[in-house]
Amino acid sequence: MRYSALLILFTATWAASVAMGQTVSERNDVSPSVKPVTFGPYDYEVKPDHEAFEIFHPRRAPQIGPLLLKTGDRLAICGDSITEQKRYSRIMETYLTVCVPQLKVTCRQYGWSGEKTDGFYNRMDKDCLSFQPTVATLVYGMNDCRYRPFDVTNGQWYEDHYTAIVRRFKQADVRVVVGSPGCTGKVPHWVKTRSGTLDEQNLNLCALRDIAIDVAEKENVRFADIFWPMYQAQVFAPGQHNATSEKPYDVAGSDGVHPNWAGHVIMAWSLLRSLGLNGDIGTITIDLDKQAAAASEGHQIDSYLGGVATITSQRYPFCARGDLHSDASIRSGTTLVPFTEDLNRFVLKGVGAKPGQYEVRWGDQSKTFSDQELAAGIHLPVEFPENPFCEAFDRVDGAVAEKQAFETKQVKAIFHGAPGKADFEKAVLETEAERAPLAQAVADAVVPVTHTIKITRIAG
Numbered sequence: 001m002r003y004s005a006l007l008i009l010f011t012a013t014w015a016a017s018v019a020m021g022q023t024v025s026e027r028n029d030v031s032p033s034v035k036p037v038t039f040g041p042y043d044y045e046v047k048p049d050h051e052a053f054e055i056f057h058p059r060r061a062p063q064i065g066p067l068l069l070k071t072g073d074r075l076a077i078c079g080d081s082i083t084e085q086k087r088y089s090r091i092m093e094t095y096l097t098v099c100v101p102q103l104k105v106t107c108r109q110y111g112w113s114g115e116k117t118d119g120f121y122n123r124m125d126k127d128c129l130s131f132q133p134t135v136a137t138l139v140y141g142m143n144d145c146r147y148r149p150f151d152v153t154n155g156q157w158y159e160d161h162y163t164a165i166v167r168r169f170k171q172a173d174v175r176v177v178v179g180s181p182g183c184t185g186k187v188p189h190w191v192k193t194r195s196g197t198l199d200e201q202n203l204n205l206c207a208l209r210d211i212a213i214d215v216a217e218k219e220n221v222r223f224a225d226i227f228w229p230m231y232q233a234q235v236f237a238p239g240q241h242n243a244t245s246e247k248p249y250d251v252a253g254s255d256g257v258h259p260n261w262a263g264h265v266i267m268a269w270s271l272l273r274s275l276g277l278n279g280d281i282g283t284i285t286i287d288l289d290k291q292a293a294a295a296s297e298g299h300q301i302d303s304y305l306g307g308v309a310t311i312t313s314q315r316y317p318f319c320a321r322g323d324l325h326s327d328a329s330i331r332s333g334t335t336l337v338p339f340t341e342d343l344n345r346f347v348l349k350g351v352g353a354k355p356g357q358y359e360v361r362w363g364d365q366s367k368t369f370s371d372q373e374l375a376a377g378i379h380l381p382v383e384f385p386e387n388p389f390c391e392a393f394d395r396v397d398g399a400v401a402e403k404q405a406f407e408t409k410q411v412k413a414i415f416h417g418a419p420g421k422a423d424f425e426k427a428v429l430e431t432e433a434e435r436a437p438l439a440q441a442v443a444d445a446v447v448p449v450t451h452t453i454k455i456t457r458i459a460g
Contacts, residue, residue, distance in 0.1 A: 265333025
């Protein structure tokens with residue numbers, strides 16, 4: 001639809017809600033059976049009961065579909081300077097490499113600072129399609145909003161260019177995830193022509209989010225909502241993590257635009273979910289009555305002797321560590337969205353246990369749980385941030401970081417520098433020869449991890 005009509009619809013929707021003495025949506029912690037309010041052709045997101053959300057009326061994001069990935073996929077992670085930070089892209093690639101190794105997905109990141117949708121469209125054939133991706137994630141809109149209040153002409157411009165990117169990918173048989181922009185935490189200092197308030201900038205980004213939904217629906221591709229969960233986290237996280245003026249908690253980053261690690265977790269979570277990943281890493285079951293152990297696919301029980309289960313795992317949980325209350329921490333980021341529940345379910349179940357308290361020792365770390373907690377299942381990577389997978393995980397993540405750093409150099413310095421301008425095909429061949437061992441280092445770092453779990457009753 002043309003966005004003059006969309007703007008009229010938003011205005012009419014708000015006026016109708018005021019006339020009826022209600023907001024467009026209610027709290028977000030209501031029963032799942034409660035549906036969002038519908039006006040015209042759209043449903044709207046359920047909103048938290050907080051003044052920060054009163055001016056926002058975002059469209060309901062589309063439902064996530066089944067697994068989009070296929071074995072052997074080549075994923076292109078495309079975006080602006082937020083992508084070039086190589087944080088959410090690194091989380092994604094490390095996750096795909098170690099948590100679902102059976103899919104054998106490989107990745108490249110194509111972040112470019114300051115880029116808008118037209119910029120990527122103009123470079124995507126050489127920079128990206130030359131390497132024949134089969135799947136692509138897109139996160140554009142932060143620069144497209146031009147750091148000012150929403151206007152219909154710019155909204156249409158964004159729609160046109162985002163649509164053109166999606167269609168070009170589809171022509172090349174690439175499956176696409178259209179990502180929304182995130183939110184801003186302050187008016188960025190570097191924008192000399194900035195105008196409007198922070199609220200107006202975020203209303204603009206929210207409008208671009210809704211436009212991205214429309215692009216995804218019209219083109220029959222996936223959508224990843226980044227703005228809405230990030231804005232909610234920005235409102236609530238400082239209180240949740242005891243932020244102070246000396247130690248702020250800035251979900252959108254200290255400059256208001258480029259998130260720290262916690263904000264990038266939200267981005268990675270949204271994009272990975274939109275790829276249809278189910279998050280079931282594995283389940284280890286120990287029967288304390290029968291003195292036996294079993295494991296789901298991807299994990300093998302080597303032995304169960306003297307109450308100790310020895311397991312060899314081909315699949316890793318995602319190891320999120322760091323300060324639980326710092327926006328510089330991946331672990332903290334996993335508290336802002338249901339990262340564990342949606343993507344990182346590596347569960348220990350202790351069945352056949354007598355009532356009482358039990359010590360669970362995983363590797364050289366231990367914690368105490370009740371028999372009821374064991375029966376329900378405990379999320380091992382949450383309860384044990386430091387665990388037997390961390391060393392192997394860090395090797396993979398380090399190799400991913402080194403490879404992605406080279407990919408920025410390859411595209412920006414070589415392809416768009418003197419070597420690429422002189423002879424693009426030669427530049428590709430030479431840089432691919434340099435990149436190949438970096439990609440192989442990622443693959444080589446993924447090795448099976450052997451670990452032990454012991455459950456001991458310590459109190460009746």
